[in-house]
Amino acid sequence: MKVALVGATGPVGQRFVSLLDGHPFFELAELFASGRSAGKRYFEAANWVLEVPMPEFVKDMKVKFIDEPVESQVVFSALPADVAMDYEASLKNQGKFVFTNASAHRMDDDVPIVVPEVNPDHLEIVSREGFIVANPNxxxxxxxxxxxxxxxxxxxxxxxxxxxxxxxxxxxxxxxxxxxxxxxxxxxxxxxxxxxxxxxxxxxxxxxxxxxxxxxxxxxxxxxxxxxxxxxxxxxxxxxxxxxxxxxxxxxxxxxxxxxxxxxxxxxxxxxxxxxxxxxxxxxxxxxxxxxxxxxxxxxxxxxxxxxxxxxxxxNTIRGAAGGSILNAELAFKIGVL
Ligand SMILES: NC(=O)c1ccc[n+]([C@@H]2O[C@H](COP(=O)([O-])OP(=O)(O)OC[C@H]3O[C@@H](n4cnc5c(N)ncnc54)[C@H](OP(=O)(O)O)[C@@H]3O)[C@@H](O)[C@H]2O)c1
Known part of the structure; x- marks a missing residue:
């Protein structure tokens, strides 16, 4: 499945990029960030802070501005909470499946906070017409x-x-x-x-x-x-x-x-x-x-x-952020929620 990443340039976005390199289920096809990064190639936009090198596949990908349309059905979000509030709700209303690291919607009744070893059954509450699944702080x-x-x-x-x-x-x-x-x-x-x-x-x-x-x-x-x-x-x-x-x-x-x-x-x-x-x-x-x-x-x-x-x-940026979110999406993929 092709997936999009919003908030692609921060430390959590960088972890997503690194963990999605060669992923067996998901292909990272779109990158989004703020006006500061939009229009730049990923290697120019991201201040790379990880201990592993930036993957080759992403270096020349263009970063889009988050107001541009998202084509992928599945979206990983590493946006700050204030930006995520309206933006993720709008993606959900467009029928997208959002896996977020931001705190904005974690306590919403229709948003499960999932850690697959702990509460995989909480995924049952999401609507197939568009959803947000959070991972915890x-x-x-x-x-x-x-x-x-x-x-x-x-x-x-x-x-x-x-x-x-x-x-x-x-x-x-x-x-x-x-x-x-x-x-x-x-x-x-x-x-x-x-x-x-x-x-x-x-x-x-x-x-x-x-x-x-x-x-x-x-x-x-x-x-x-x-x-x-x-x-x-x-x-x-x-x-x-x-x-x-x-x-x-x-x-x-x-x-x-x-x-x-x-x-x-x-x-x-x-x-x-x-x-x-x-x-x-x-x-x-x-x-x-x-x-x-x-x-x-x-x-x-x-x-x-x-x-x-x-x-x-x-x-904190693997189990506590990008890795946790990807594990949620893998579980959703395997049990047919995606
Ligand atoms: N760091 C952790 O350990 C951790 C763990 C769990 C959860 N989280 C949560 O995960 C999210 C991302 O964390 P982070 O540490 O990577 O944050 P960050 O360094 O602040 O990066 C935020 C990302 O969002 C983009 N962004 C910021 N303002 C924007 C705007 N107005 N419009 C569009 N894009 C905007 C930035 O793009 P530009 O580079 O273009 O500005 C960047 O790609 C946060 O909600 C955080 O609370 C973080």
Whole structure:
């Protein structure tokens, strides 16, 4: 299938370009961005920030202005939320199938936030006459995978998470260097509320065609740290049934989902990689596990006040953005939603 990419030039757009190079289901046929990039060839428009080279196929492709017509039926979106609000709604009304990274529509009743290992059934609510499927905010994307494993095995009562988020999560040019070198920023605007509400929607149940929020409580503190890629999160979980650290580790190690059963191209063999080491996971070493799609968990132990605590690392522009969105589209393609 030919696909379009809107917001093609930012760090998330670049991940899409890289992950769609030679993709077995999708051919990247159209690129869109702002007036700053429109009319330029991709290599002139994009400030390439990835650790892998720009794919050859995209270098000479012309970037179009987002007001130009989109020909492809399937559209991946990496637009800022304010631009995505009306634009994605208009694509949906034109009958397009939109897979978005933007937060604009995530909490709409007819928009599922899908993580295929966690809630593939939520795809059922979309209309074949045009839809938006979101993937979560990058911090939530890594968090809900181990939470799903715990929810299924022991039940969830409450969750506290503190994130240490990478610079690429702030887009390009992102955080000024003088604000972040030799420093960290102890708050990220709107991020904590997103983690709270998106986690409960994703881990909620589908009932009579509607998504019911899960009933555990969750709070988050989100910080920005001078790491290039890969969000680290320290998590405390109070389970409904008692669980030892060993039991939780076993549940993490055995966790698998629909993308693994279906052998989807972007699915990692192990959605959760476990390190039995108190100094792991570290983003520099673990972010590319499973091609950037695995969540790596370490330092799992029983906590004095909350039940279980662990640390995770998840790649924010792969599992947390472009890779997550492509996995959603692969699932939709395989089950005949596209
Ligand atoms: N970075 C992450 O880790 C991450 C993770 C999850 C979700 N997200 C979300 O994914 C989206 C993209 O993130 P990003 O980090 O790549 O953002 P970014 O660096 O701000 O890039 C945004 C893209 O949108 C285009 N754009 C900006 N304003 C536009 C306008 N008025 N009209 C048309 N195009 C416009 C830009 O084109 P020009 O280059 O031409 O200006 C660029 O291609 C955001 O909604 C973000 O919140 C990001």
């Amino acid at each position: 990058c911090t939530t994307a890594g968090l809900v995978i181990p939470l799903k494993a715990i929810q299924d095995a022991f039940g969830l009562k409450s969750v506290i998470v503190v994130s240490m988020q990478a610079l690429s999560g702030a887009g390009f040019p992102g955080v000024p260097s003088l604000s972040i070198v030799d420093n960290l920023i102890p708050h990220i605007k709107n991020e904590e509320a997103k983690v709270r509400r998106e986690s409960r929607k994703i881990l909620g149940k589908l009932k009579d065609g509607k998504i019911e929020q899960a009933d555990f409580t969750i709070d988050a503190r989100c910080t920005r740290v001078p790491v290039r890629d890969g969000h680290t999160e320290v998590v405390f979980v109070q389970t409904a049934k008692p669980a030892s650290a060993e039991e939780v580790i076993e549940v993490f190690e055995n966790f698998s989902g629909v993308p693994q059963e279906m052998n989807l191209p972007t699915a990692p063999a192990n959605p959760i990689v476990v390190r039995r080491n108190q100094f792991s996971p570290q983003p520099f070493f673990e972010r590319m596990n499973g091609g950037g799609m695995s969540v790596t968990v370490g330092n799992v132990r029983e906590a004095d006040i909350m039940g279980i605590t662990f640390t995770l690392v998840s790649h």
